[in-house]
Amino acid sequence: MMIKGLTSIKLSSTSTRCIGRTFARSYQVAQPDPFFKTEYDEIDNYGSYKNTRFTHKLPETTAQQSPLLVALHSRLNLPNKYEHSTLSQALNLIKNEGLANNFGLNTLGKNLLTYYVSEYLLMRYPRLPIPVFNEAINAYMGVDSLYEVGKSWGIEADVTSKLDKHLSQENELLKYGRLRFLEDSEKSKITEDGIVELNEYESRTIQGNKFISSESEAYASSVRSIIGGLYTHCGEESAKKFIYDHILSRKVEFESMFQFSKPTRELTRICEKLNLTEPISVRLIAETGRLSSHAIYVTGVFVGNQKLGEGVGSSINESKTRAVVNSLLSYYLYTPIDESGNPIKLPSDVNYKFEGIVGEGDVAI
Amino acid sequence: MPVKAIPKVSIARNGVGTLVVPCNKIQIQYCNWGGSSQGVRDLLTNGQLNNFASNNKNIFIEVIKKSGHPTATFHYSNKDKVNEIDIKNLKFNEVLKKINEYSQRSGNELFKWNHKVLSINQSTRGIWSPMHEAKSDRYKI
Amino acid sequence: MIKNAINPSLRGGFQAFRGSMMMRSMTSSVGTNNIGDIPSQTVSTQNFNLLKFDSNGSKNLYAILRIHNIPYLVTKGDKIILPTKLKGVKVGDQLDINKVTTLGSPNFTFNDNNGINKDLYNLKLNVVEITREPYYEVYRKKQRCRRLKTFPVENYQTVLTINELSLA
Numbered sequence: 001m002m003i004k005g006l007t008s009i010k011l012s013s014t015s016t017r018c019i020g021r022t023f024a025r026s027y028q029v030a031q032p033d034p035f036f037k038t039e040y041d042e043i044d045n046y047g048s049y050k051n052t053r054f055t056h057k058l059p060e061t062t063a064q065q066s067p068l069l070v071a072l073h074s075r076l077n078l079p080n081k082y083e084h085s086t087l088s089q090a091l092n093l094i095k096n097e098g099l100a101n102n103f104g105l106n107t108l109g110k111n112l113l114t115y116y117v118s119e120y121l122l123m124r125y126p127r128l129p130i131p132v133f134n135e136a137i138n139a140y141m142g143v144d145s146l147y148e149v150g151k152s153w154g155i156e157a158d159v160t161s162k163l164d165k166h167l168s169q170e171n172e173l174l175k176y177g178r179l180r181f182l183e184d185s186e187k188s189k190i191t192e193d194g195i196v197e198l199n200e201y202e203s204r205t206i207q208g209n210k211f212i213s214s215e216s217e218a219y220a221s222s223v224r225s226i227i228g229g230l231y232t233h234c235g236e237e238s239a240k241k242f243i244y245d246h247i248l249s250r251k252v253e254f255e256s257m258f259q260f261s262k263p264t265r266e267l268t269r270i271c272e273k274l275n276l277t278e279p280i281s282v283r284l285i286a287e288t289g290r291l292s293s294h295a296i297y298v299t300g301v302f303v304g305n306q307k308l309g310e311g312v313g314s315s316i317n318e319s320k321t322r323a324v325v326n327s328l329l330s331y332y333l334y335t336p337i338d339e340s341g342n343p344i345k346l347p348s349d350v351n352y353k354f355e356g357i358v359g360e361g362d363v364a365i
Numbered sequence: 366m367p368v369k370a371i372p373k374v375s376i377a378r379n380g381v382g383t384l385v386v387p388c389n390k391i392q393i394q395y396c397n398w399g400g401s402s403q404g405v406r407d408l409l410t411n412g413q414l415n416n417f418a419s420n421n422k423n424i425f426i427e428v429i430k431k432s433g434h435p436t437a438t439f440h441y442s443n444k445d446k447v448n449e450i451d452i453k454n455l456k457f458n459e460v461l462k463k464i465n466e467y468s469q470r471s472g473n474e475l476f477k478w479n480h481k482v483l484s485i486n487q488s489t490r491g492i493w494s495p496m497h498e499a500k501s502d503r504y505k506i
Numbered sequence: 507m508i509k510n511a512i513n514p515s516l517r518g519g520f521q522a523f524r525g526s527m528m529m530r531s532m533t534s535s536v537g538t539n540n541i542g543d544i545p546s547q548t549v550s551t552q553n554f555n556l557l558k559f560d561s562n563g564s565k566n567l568y569a570i571l572r573i574h575n576i577p578y579l580v581t582k583g584d585k586i587i588l589p590t591k592l593k594g595v596k597v598g599d600q601l602d603i604n605k606v607t608t609l610g611s612p613n614f615t616f617n618d619n620n621g622i623n624k625d626l627y628n629l630k631l632n633v634v635e636i637t638r639e640p641y642y643e644v645y646r647k648k649q650r651c652r653r654l655k656t657f658p659v660e661n662y663q664t665v666l667t668i669n670e671l672s673l674a
Binding site for chain 2: 074075129132139145149248249250251252258269363
C-alpha cells in the first residue's frame, strides 16, 4: 500500500510539544525533508523509500566543458572513471533549482570519513580518552578542517547573482564548477564590513561566541561529497586512499589536546588499573642547585625500577607535575606495533587478523 | 571528568600524502591594439599557451581582452593569495617563462630560511641536556 | 634525479646511546660508545629490528639524507628548503633520494657513510614549490671606478617535503 507518509511523521514530531511551552530537543531526530517528496510502502521497509521529486543530473558532455570542473578534477588527481557531472553535483547544495544536489553524496562521504578516521584513531591510539578521541575526530573531519581542505583544493564559491553573471557576460558553464550554496536573494544582500548577519542555519550553530558559517559548512559538505562520489565511481579502496592522502595526512598535535585537572591522582588510578603492584614514586633526578640564579630541576616518575616519565621545571613542583603529565601522555598516546615492529594492520586492510589490542577504557577520578 | 580535551584543527601539510598544486587560476589580460601586448598576442596565436594549458590541466586559464598594459594574475588556493605581475613589453617566451615560474609558487610571501629544514614535528631525540650526563661528568656550578 | 653513488656493500653499525629506555622524555644522551660494529656485508636483522621497535613503528624516526653532498636531518612531513633550483625538476615530481647516511630512533642510530641500502627504508620526497628568495641588492666597488655597481639578487629556492619516511 502506498502511503503519503510525511504527514504522519510530522504529526508525531509535533506531539512532543506541550501546550504553552516548547521544549528544546537536545538530541537529533531524523526527519524526512518534505522537499524530496519521499514515498514508501511500509514505514520500516527502508528499501522502498524513494524520492519522487524530479531532479536531473548535469549531462556529462556539458560538465566536461566547464573549465573549472576539469581543472578541479585534474588537481585532485581523480581517476577517469570519476564523472565530471558527479563533481559538479558534489558542489551543488541548492535544492530547488532542478539540478541534483549533493545531499546523498554528502551523507555517504560523511559515513566513509567517520569510519576511516575513527578506525585510524582507534587502532593507532587505542588508549585515547573519549573526550580527546572525540576532539581528535573533530580535528580531522570537523567543519573547520574540511573547510581548509576545500579551500586548499581551490574550490571557488559562487557568489555572483544571475543578473551580475548576465551583465558580465560570463560563460554559463563556469557556474557548474563553483560551489553553489547561496540562493540568489542571499547573494545580492548588502553587507557591512565587520558585521555579520547570521542566517537560520548559522544561528543554530552558535557555541560561545563562535558559529559555523554556512560558507564553511558548504565547503565541508562539498569535500565530503567528493569523497562520496569517489566511492560510488571507483569503489572503497580508492576512497580510502583518498581519505588517507588528503585528510589523515594532516597533522594533529595530540600532546596539546589534553587538559588534566588532577594528573597525579589520575596516574595513580591508571597504575591501579594496570595492576602495578609497586608504589609510584616521584623522585628528583638532577638539579642545577637551589641557589643557582635560574634553578632547574629534573624529576622522574618511577614504578619500581621503571621510569614512566620525566619532567623539567624551574621549581620542584613544576617539574613534578610535568613529569606526571608526561607519563600520562606516554600512556594515553601509546601506539601498538606488531611482532615485526610494523604498525598493526587496520580492519579495512587486506589479510587483517585481530591482534588483540583494545583500549581499556577511561579511569574515573 | 578525568581529562578534558582542547579543540584543535588539523594542520595542513601539502605534499604529505598527496600534493595539490596551489596555483589554481591564471588570468592573462592583454590589449588587442597596444604594442606592449605584442608578446602576449604572439603567445596566444602561436599556440604555446595552449600547450601550457594542456600540460597543466589543473590550472584554469582565463584570457581577458582589455585595453591597457598586459598583466598576469595568479590565484593561489593557499589562503586565497593573489599575485598580479606586469608583463608589458615582454617577448612571448619571456611571458611564458614568467607564467611557468609563478605557477610553480605556493603563493606564500617570499622568505629566506637560514636553516636547511623547516619542521613542525617534535625532535626525535629532544634537545641535549647537561643534566643527563653521568654525575661525575657534570659541570659543577 | 639526484645522483649519488651507492656502495652496495653495507657496513652498518649500531651506536647505542646511554639513555635508558624511557617511555617519554625530552632528553637526549650524547654518549657515542660504539658497542658493536658489524663488519659483515649484511645487516643483522635482529639489530635492525631494534631500531624498528625503538622508533615505535617508524613514528619516532629521523633520517640524514644528502643532497649535493649536504646533509639534511629530516622527519616525516618536514620541508627541505634548498637554496637552488634543482635541474630538470618541476612541482609535483616525486624524488627518490639514494643517499641516506643515517637512520635514527630515540635510542639507536644506524649509520653508513656510503649510503644505506635502499631496501631497508622507504623515503619519498615531493617537490612542493619552486620559488625565489626575497629580492635584495649587492653593491660592489671596483678599483679605479668611482661608482658603486649594483647587482640585483633574487635566488631560486626549491622546497621539498618528506612524503614518506619509514623502515622497511
